[in-house]
Amino acid sequence: MTPPLDVLVVGAGPTGLALAAQLRAHAARFRIVDRSLDRVRESRALGIQPRTLEAxxxxxxxxxxxxxxxxxxxLRLHLARRTTTVRLFDIGVTDTPYPFLLFLSQAETESVLGEHLSARGVTVERGTELVRAERRGPGVVCRLRGRDGAEEVVTARHVVGCDGAHSTVRAQAGIGFEGYAYPRTYVLADLDVGGLEPGAVHSYMTRGGVLIFFPLGSPAPWRMLAVRPSDAPDGEVTLPLLRRIADRYGADGSALRDPVWMTDFRLHNRGAGHYRSGPFFLAGDAAHIHSPAGAQGMNTGIQDALNLGWKLALVCRGAAPEELLETYGSERLPVGHAVRRFTDRAFVIGTSPHPVLRFARERLVPRLAPLAMRAKAPRRRIFRTVSELGIHYRGSPLSTTATRPPRxxxxxxxxxxxxxxxLQARIAAPGWHLLLTGPSHLWPDERLAPLLAGRADLLTVHRLGDQGPWPDVAQGLVRPDGHLGYVARGADLAGLRAYVAHWLNGTRR
Ligand SMILES: Cc1cc2nc3c(=O)[nH]c(=O)nc-3n(C[C@H](O)[C@H](O)[C@H](O)COP(=O)(O)OP(=O)(O)OC[C@H]3O[C@@H](n4cnc5c(N)ncnc54)[C@H](O)[C@@H]3O)c2cc1C
Structure with missing residues (x-):
């Protein structure tokens, strides 16, 4: 009989692909299936945040x-009588190699992740749908249907639903998805816009809402996104309709041409009540959906996956305690909530018909935005949130600061x-990384040997001298997803030994 898989990944959108990459890097036994025959060819999510690029x-x-x-x-703010340019990232952010929002179509992001997987021998099983998943014993019995209609039964210790907003895994696990739909409709198009200055985001803000052109490149030079005006006719989105909408916002509708994708949609704000139920886990759109304000959706999904993948792999290999899996929900559910709250506020401000907000959009924002952009400290705070660089798990059971933390x-x-x-490049290899700062003679091999015993392929030691992130003699244990698990000042290793004994079992498989 075939041994059960460690993990069945359901869905090969950006979340499932990122999860598969991490499961592969940490030597899990898994399969990844997707019911669609082809990967996404539409642009969909087009902003990749700095934290995702780092991860x-x-x-x-x-x-x-x-x-x-x-x-x-x-950002070019097009106002009734003038256009103002706002520089977006001149705020002195130096702690990331990627201090910018990268515009790239979801189709290309998925293609790059897919190539990465196939180069490592991972096949995305397309045309394979999860139709049923039933808990049996500690695992799950899954029924998969292939493109020819034939069914296959697979057992897995864990099933991860990366299967989008209408998740089958979520339904099979009996997890709710509460929230609401926004009342207005949005139009979206990938197309060319003659005369628009390249390399900038263009925003047209009016009482009625916001029209934005994002620089895309491929499959078309621009992405247009706008609230559908309430008096615009219902029905199919066509180029003449887009032109009329652009004119309404004060852009030049006649400059719109060569659309390659046009659609309209209603937005929702919903979240799963929990991200785990026994052997079932949810990640990405299966766990949370919200407005595209701030380009958070795909990014949050990819980061869910990268929080979860190493945990599943290490637990299945016997290299970490089962309890590690509980930290997935406790770390990522609050992130999902915060993203839903933040995108909701940004979205309401940008689109609400409330008279105060309409007035603010039309009169205040155009006047205040250039002034606000001079205030670097608040902009840095906003950048930390939107870029997802500010996400932390300080309250997690997996985060331990010694009684003497670095100053x-x-x-x-x-x-x-x-x-x-x-520094991030030094800790890129899969596994945990121990960073030691201060003179090397404090960290002789024989002091570290008990930490490494049985864990040599899980834990890499880096003696950084005075080139670390702390000014003191310090120890920092970095998790496989780039977050710090343990931090202490000084050379006493007792706290670190206790942490490692708890969370890093050593290699079993
Ligand atoms: C029109 C549109 C525009 C968007 N624009 C933006 C944007 O500008 N910015 C932004 O951040 N986000 C945007 N999004 C959202 C973004 O695309 C999602 O957040 C992102 O795709 C989520 O990735 P995911 O991998 O979690 O889910 P998905 O990309 O939805 O992938 C789920 C996968 O699961 C597969 N699947 C489903 N059920 C099963 C099953 N039972 N068995 C096997 N496979 C299954 C599906 O075929 C699919 O490939 C947009 C989405 C749409 C539709």
């Missing part, structure tokens, strides 16, 4: 994404910043 760098795919994409550095620098639960530059 994917470990797979060696980020340089390719950056080469293909378009880092927009400017400055990142804390347990924070992502490891790229300070000094190149």
């Amino acid at each position: 994917l760098a470990g797979f060696g795919v980020t340089d390719r994404l950056v080469d293909l994409g378009n880092p927009a550095m400017r 400055h620098g990142p804390r347990a639960g924070d992502r490891l910043p790229d300070l000094p530059h190149g």
